[in-house]
Structure formats: structure tokens, C-alpha cells
Amino acid sequence: MKVFKTKRGLNIPLSGIASEKITTASLPKLWALTEANWQGLQPKILVHEGDVVFVGTPLVTDKKNGIVVGTSAVSGVVKEIRRGERRKLLAVIIEPDGKREQVADLPTLSVNASPEATAKALCQTGLGLLFHRRPYDICIDGTRIPRDIFVSCFNLMPLAADFDFVIKGKEHDFETGIRILKNIAPVHLGIRPTQTNAEWISEEDADINIFDGPNPSGNVGVQIHHIAPTGKNDEVWTIDPAGVCLIGAYALTGKLNWERTIAVAGDKVTEPSYLRILAGSPISEILANIPLKETEDVRIIDGNPLTGTHTDVDAFTALRTTEVCAIAEGHNKHEVLGWILPRFKDFSVSRSYFSWLQKSKAKSLDCRIKGGKRQMIMSGEYDRVLPMDVLGEFLIKAIITGDIDKQEALGIYEVAPEDFAVAEFVDSSKLELQRVIREGLDILRKENE
Numbered sequence: 001m002k003v004f005k006t007k008r009g010l011n012i013p014l015s016g017i018a019s020e021k022i023t024t025a026s027l028p029k030l031w032a033l034t035e036a037n038w039q040g041l042q043p044k045i046l047v048h049e050g051d052v053v054f055v056g057t058p059l060v061t062d063k064k065n066g067i068v069v070g071t072s073a074v075s076g077v078v079k080e081i082r083r084g085e086r087r088k089l090l091a092v093i094i095e096p097d098g099k100r101e102q103v104a105d106l107p108t109l110s111v112n113a114s115p116e117a118t119a120k121a122l123c124q125t126g127l128g129l130l131f132h133r134r135p136y137d138i139c140i141d142g143t144r145i146p147r148d149i150f151v152s153c154f155n156l157m158p159l160a161a162d163f164d165f166v167i168k169g170k171e172h173d174f175e176t177g178i179r180i181l182k183n184i185a186p187v188h189l190g191i192r193p194t195q196t197n198a199e200w201i202s203e204e205d206a207d208i209n210i211f212d213g214p215n216p217s218g219n220v221g222v223q224i225h226h227i228a229p230t231g232k233n234d235e236v237w238t239i240d241p242a243g244v245c246l247i248g249a250y251a252l253t254g255k256l257n258w259e260r261t262i263a264v265a266g267d268k269v270t271e272p273s274y275l276r277i278l279a280g281s282p283i284s285e286i287l288a289n290i291p292l293k294e295t296e297d298v299r300i301i302d303g304n305p306l307t308g309t310h311t312d313v314d315a316f317t318a319l320r321t322t323e324v325c326a327i328a329e330g331h332n333k334h335e336v337l338g339w340i341l342p343r344f345k346d347f348s349v350s351r352s353y354f355s356w357l358q359k360s361k362a363k364s365l366d367c368r369i370k371g372g373k374r375q376m377i378m379s380g381e382y383d384r385v386l387p388m389d390v391l392g393e394f395l396i397k398a399i400i401t402g403d404i405d406k407q408e409a410l411g412i413y414e415v416a417p418e419d420f421a422v423a424e425f426v427d428s429s430k431l432e433l434q435r436v437i438r439e440g441l442d443i444l445r446k447e448n449e
């Protein structure tokens with residue numbers, strides 16, 4: 001067991017953290033597998049509107065290799081195949097019948113299976129969508145065996161779900177899931193110092209590493225960087241602890257159960273807490289169980305405020321969603337004198353406001369940028385919150401200018417958009433750093449694959 005102490009980073013205390021209370025939602029009226037679940041793959045639809053499906057029925061396959069990448073989590077009827085421009089597949093929407101019947105020929109997961117058989121079985125059941133692969137931060141396709149598998153057991157992003165609480169009572173599922181993953185490749189767990197005595201962590205089946213430092217030390221990319229960095233020709237898989245539990249539960253019971261416990265957080269939520277739902281449920285169903293305080297001037301986020309996706313009540317959650325947040329947009333706020341006010345309630349990185357004296361007090365922030373876009377300032381502000389040996393500012397410049405050689409030399413294969421979330425928060429130039437990283441990785445993947 002190794003201990004990694006990181007000093008660079010920033011903890012952002014937002015109000016509206018979910019309390020340790022769980023509500024169970026009923027089966028949703030609609031369920032969907034959306035494009036957010038197959039990032040980096042070329043989806044091909046396998047069903048038609050009006051088809052009857054069961055739990056585990058293949059819905060989407062990858063055009064490149066024909067491997068199933070998405071299955072149904074419910075039994076029912078395909079209500080809609082939603083497409084966008086140029087017939088791009090956006091979602092498969094199913095109306096559940098409430099029976100949750102499962103197909104009979106789903107493969108089994110065994111702790112004694114070969115790496116190839118285990119990877120194939122994960123994809124055929126749809127559980128492969130729980131993984132992302134590095135480099136490029138995209139979905140796995142099941143045709144390649146990774147060098148390593150990484151699981152970050154904590155997340156320090158503001159309003160993120162507490163995995164200790166989420167998987168409480170599912171320790172056996174977690175341990176079984178780790179043993180299944182161990183069949184494929186060595187497994188590395190990243191934990192906090194306070195998790196060293198957690199019952200659900202087994203040192204026999206995984207390499208355990210302690211990360212002690214501010215956000216984003218819980219990012220799996222930061223942990224990979226310190227344990228075993230990725231290169232151009234490496235492939236590693238990542239998955240969250242709740243996903244490991246789903247794999248373990250399937251291995252133990254042989255039944256696909258996509259129920260997940262997510263945090264519903266934010267200061268616009270009436271009672272921030274946890275909700276047990278079916279992954280892929282509508283946002284509207286979530287907010288029906290844990291409603292908002294108000295519906296105007298509210299931003300709903302699938303994920304946490306720094307790395308999540310701006311969504312609405314008509315959308316569906318992704319299978320990997322761990323939290324849904326609601327915070328103020330800030331469109332209806334008009335401040336006299338603006339930035340010159342002393343501000344005791346706002347958050348400031350540079351101590352521009354007196355609120356820095358109240359370090360531990362949670363702040364209520366909105367989505368305003370509070371400044372206009374300007375030329376990139378080479379001040380080292382990214383490096384102060386990026387606990388990786390990567391020159392963040394130079395890497396961003398190389399991506400913007402399209403210099404692929406510099407991008408590779410500066411370590412683009414080691415990063416993902418979420419690793420730059422805190423840097424984007426503190427960026428005085430107001431650049432969309434996560435979008436820049438995403439575009440750079442997509443271009444490199446097209447060049448290399």
C-alpha cells in the first residue's frame with residue numbers, strides 16, 4: 001500500500017450536499033439508453049419501434065466490430081428511436097411493462113474465466129458501458145484487454161456522491177466485482193486516508209493506494225498519473241465503485257439489475273439526499289421524488305457542477321450517473337457595483353472577497369461566468385490546481401493551435417476533460433478547458449486509430 005500526498009488542487013465548498021438518507025423511486029414510466037453512454041463508439045441500432053424487449057435484450061452494437069455495447073434494463077416495448085441531424089442515433093426509449101423479464105441466454109461472469117471471455121461477457125450484458133478507457137476517455141469496445149483497471153473510491157468534486165455511503169451494505173458485491181475485474185487485468189484502488197479500514201476493500205485482490213490531498217485527487221486520471229501513467233499505446237479501463245457493485249451483483253445472481261443509488265444535491269433541491277433509481281431513468285422522475293424549491297432560473301446537471309452535463313427535465317440519466325444537481329443559473333441577479341462589493345458569501349480563489357476568512361463555510365454559487373473571455377494569461381494558475389506533472393497551459397495552447405507533436409510531448413494521453421475541471425473553474429481567461437481537451441483527444445484518436 002502506497003501513500004500519495006498531493007498539495008495542488010482546490011476544494012470548493014458548495015451548499016446543498018446530499019444528506020445520508022435514501023428514498024427508493026418506483027419503476028419509471030419511460031427508460032432510455034442515450035448517446036451519453038456510447039461515447040467514442042459508432043452505434044448501430046438493433047431494434048425497431050414497437051419491438052418487444054426484455055432485460056438484457058441487445059439494443060445497440062458497435063459498427064466497427066459488431067460487439068453489443070448496450071442492452072435494455074427493462075422489459076417492455078420500444079416506444080421511440082430518437083435521431084438527430086443526419087440520422088445520428090441519440091436515444092432508444094422504452095416503455096416498461098413492469099415485469100422486468102430477462103432474456104434466457106445472457107452470458108455468465110465467473111471468477112475463473114479468461115480475460116477475453118470476461119471482457120466479451122461484460123459487453124454482451126451491457127455492463128461494458130460502465131467502463132471508460134484511457135487514453136482518449138471513451139467507452140470500451142471489448143476487443144482489447146487493458147493493461148490495468150483503475151477504481152477511484154472517492155470523489156472530491158463539489159456535491160459529488162459519497163461512495164462509502166452509496167455502496168454501504170453491498171460490500172460482498174463490490175469484492176466479487178473486483179475479483180471479476182481481476183480476471184481481465186490488475187486492479188488498482190484509490191482511496192482516502194479515512195477509508196483504510198473500510199470493510200469492502202480487499203488487499204488480496206487489488207493494489208490499494210491512498211491519496212491524501214485536495215480536489216481533484218479523487219479523479220481517476222490523477223491516480224493513474226501517479227501509479228502507472230498511460231502512453232500512446234497503452235490501454236487502461238476505469239470504473240466507479242457503484243459500477244463494480246453492479247458487476248458483482250450480476251456475477252452472484254445471474255440477473256441484470258441496473259438500480260443505482262445517486263445523490264440529488266444542490267441548494268435548489270428541497271431536501272438534498274440520495275435516491276435509489278433505475279439507471280437511465282428520466283430526470284423528471286428523479287425530481288418527482290426529490291423536488292426542486294423552484295423551477296425558474298435553475299440549472300439541472302447530470303453529474304456534479306464542475307464535470308456534469310447541462311440537462312433538463314425531459315432528458316434521461318446516463319448509466320454511469322452518480323449524482324444529479326440543481327443550482328441557480330444566476331440570470332435574474334443584478335448587482336450594484338458588481339465585483340467591487342466586499343462579498344461575504346461568494347467564493348474566491350484569489351482572496352478578492354472577505355469570504356476567504358470563512359474557509360469551511362459552504363457557499364451558494366450560481367452559473368454566471370463573472371467576466372468575459374479574454375486572451376490566455378500564462379500565469380501558472382492551472383498548475384496550482386492540477387496535481388499532475390503536466391504543463392496545463394502549454395498543453396491547452398498546443399491543442400488550440402493544432403500542434404499534435406507538442407500535444408503528445410506535453411502528455412495529452414494522460415489527461416481527460418475532468419482533470420481540467422478545477423483549472424477551468426479558476427481560469428481568469430474563462431476558457432472552456434474541458435471542451436478543448438475533449439476536442440484534442442477526439443482529433444488524436446482519429447489520427448491514431
